[in-house]
Amino acid sequence: MHTPPLANFIGGRFVPAKSGQTLEVFEPATGKAVTTAPDSDAGDVHEAVQAAEEAFPAWSAMAAVERSKRLVNLADLIEANLDRLSRMESMDTGKPVALARSVDIPRSAANFRFFATAALHTSSECHDFDGGGVPGGLRALNYTLRRPRGVAGLISPWNLPLYLLTWKIAPALATGNTCVAKPSEVTPMTAHALCELAVEAGISSGVLNVVHGRGVDAGGSLVKHARVPTISFTGSTAVGQWIAREAGGMFKRVSLELGGKNPFIVFEDAPMEGPESAVALAVRAAFTNQGQICLCGSRVLVHKSLHDRFVAGLVEGARAQIAGDPADERTRQGAVVSAQHLEKVRGMVEAARELGGRVHCGGKSPAPGGLPERCRGGWFYEPTVVTGLPQDCRVVQEEIFGPVVTVQAFESEEEAVRLANGTKYGLASVVVTRDVSRAHRVAGALNAGVVWVNCWMVRDLRTPFGGMGASGVGREGGVEALRFFTEGRNVCVRL
Numbered sequence: 001m002h003t004p005p006l007a008n009f010i011g012g013r014f015v016p017a018k019s020g021q022t023l024e025v026f027e028p029a030t031g032k033a034v035t036t037a038p039d040s041d042a043g044d045v046h047e048a049v050q051a052a053e054e055a056f057p058a059w060s061a062m063a064a065v066e067r068s069k070r071l072v073n074l075a076d077l078i079e080a081n082l083d084r085l086s087r088m089e090s091m092d093t094g095k096p097v098a099l100a101r102s103v104d105i106p107r108s109a110a111n112f113r114f115f116a117t118a119a120l121h122t123s124s125e126c127h128d129f130d131g132g133g134v135p136g137g138l139r140a141l142n143y144t145l146r147r148p149r150g151v152a153g154l155i156s157p158w159n160l161p162l163y164l165l166t167w168k169i170a171p172a173l174a175t176g177n178t179c180v181a182k183p184s185e186v187t188p189m190t191a192h193a194l195c196e197l198a199v200e201a202g203i204s205s206g207v208l209n210v211v212h213g214r215g216v217d218a219g220g221s222l223v224k225h226a227r228v229p230t231i232s233f234t235g236s237t238a239v240g241q242w243i244a245r246e247a248g249g250m251f252k253r254v255s256l257e258l259g260g261k262n263p264f265i266v267f268e269d270a271p272m273e274g275p276e277s278a279v280a281l282a283v284r285a286a287f288t289n290q291g292q293i294c295l296c297g298s299r300v301l302v303h304k305s306l307h308d309r310f311v312a313g314l315v316e317g318a319r320a321q322i323a324g325d326p327a328d329e330r331t332r333q334g335a336v337v338s339a340q341h342l343e344k345v346r347g348m349v350e351a352a353r354e355l356g357g358r359v360h361c362g363g364k365s366p367a368p369g370g371l372p373e374r375c376r377g378g379w380f381y382e383p384t385v386v387t388g389l390p391q392d393c394r395v396v397q398e399e400i401f402g403p404v405v406t407v408q409a410f411e412s413e414e415e416a417v418r419l420a421n422g423t424k425y426g427l428a429s430v431v432v433t434r435d436v437s438r439a440h441r442v443a444g445a446l447n448a449g450v451v452w453v454n455c456w457m458v459r460d461l462r463t464p465f466g467g468m469g470a471s472g473v474g475r476e477g478g479v480e481a482l483r484f485f486t487e488g489r490n491v492c493v494r495l
């Protein structure tokens with residue numbers, strides 16, 4: 001299948017890059033190019049910023065309830081196009097269509113619905129000051145105004161393309177900002193479709209602009225643009241570090257959601273049988289979306305007494321994740337996103353072998369004969385379980401972002417926490433135990449922005465979401481996002 005060329009969306013019009021340059025867009029399941037996207041540069045970004053600036057006065061002055069109606073319309077339209085968008089997302093990323101249909105696209109609609117209505121139900125603060133305890137204190141009334149900040153630059157990765165892009169667009173627009181969004185050049189399709197739906201939803205021209213292109217050119221120009229005071233970025237730690245330096249020097253407000261190497265801790269009392277077992281949960285946490293979710297539990301830490309039994313279960317679960325055509329409704333394991341990424345995953349498993357690790361299953365691409373004919377040139381990798389690696393080696397320390405999980409044993413709660421906290425990252429973690437006191441104790445001791453107890457990927461959009469250390473700066477979700485995209489101004493009135 002070949003789809004029409006994608007375009008930038010600037011000031012309400014679909015336009016090519018000014019240079020006329022394009023990038024090929026590939027279907028990971030086949031390894032073949034299916035369309036092109038604009039290869040935009042600073043000039044395209046500048047035009048989009050201008051369009052967003054022009055749209056800002058009217059959009060920010062619009063009654064919040066009117067903005068909300070349009071964003072709810074967009075949520076409805078995403079839901080109405082669930083099937084089309086799911087197929088598109090699956091084709092673009094290699095993820096099973098069933099996953100796109102049950103997670104990516106419904107969540108994209110939920111993002112708009114959530115922030116469109118949240119913005120109507122948040123109150124600003126008021127502090128009635130009685131003058132006491134402060135030298136020269138007078139009676140005064142303080143209230144805090146929250147105003148949109150202008151043009152927001154929103155940059156997102158390829159693993160959950162529409163889900164993560166809308167997670168930024170929705171709060172930015174709901175609070176009255178306009179935006180220039182830069183989706184991943186690897187997976188640009190659903191961003192294009194979103195712009196078509198935005199027109200239908202009544203989102204005024206220039207409010208949502210999308211510029212496609214490579215990170216260094218399109219993304220870098222957006223980060224460096226002098227009239228974009230807000231940057232919200234989700235992606236790799238290395239790029240986040242560069243953005244922190246550039247944007248920090250320009251006094252921009254920056255949110256960075258970066259990589260992770262998330263521990264999945266299994267205590268000796270963890271349930272070991274049935275669909276709710278720790279093993280079943282670990283299989284899901286390790287291999288969903290081919291392990292390409294920043295929240296995946298890629299480092300299993302298991303109590304010594306369960307180690308061998310747990311590894312056997314994990315291997316059995318991994319082997320059951322048979323790779324297939326992502327477009328097939330029955331497929332649960334699709335392709336990884338690109339040839340380059342497949343090489344990275346392969347390299348890390350090779351490194352694991354060289355470091356003396358034992359590869360229990362996977363460790364290779366499936367034999368072409370095991371895949372449907374259409375997918376024989378695709379970028380597939382078998383779910384892989386590795387044991388026997390030391391804590392300080394790079395396979396345990398660095399993010400792989402593929403269907404590869406390492407398993408380490410621990411003897412005590414202290415050791416589990418020390419191993420869990422022993423990387424530069426701090427995004428998410430999972431604790432599996434029936435002991436309530438231990439669950440709370442360990443949750444409090446883990447250096448992670450998100451701790452799940454006896455579950456994984458349960459997302460309440462009101463909760464703060466983000467990482468510590470090399471996993472990022474700032475929090476998204478709920479009031480955190482509404483505050484991020486607004487400027488607080490305190491007004492103090494002498495009484």
Ligand code: NAD
Nearest residue numbers: 156157158183184215219220235236239257258259260294
């Ligand atoms: P990436 O950093 O390579 O790219 C992310 C986005 O940034 C893309 O749109 C890319 O074009 C753009 N970009 C690249 N270089 C840029 C630059 N110099 N200036 C501005 N923009 C630039 O990441 P990726 O490979 O697309 O995504 C995978 C990474 O994202 C993983 O590390 C994963 O953990 C992380 N991630 C984090 C979260 C989270 O919420 N913490 C969620 C999903 C993915």
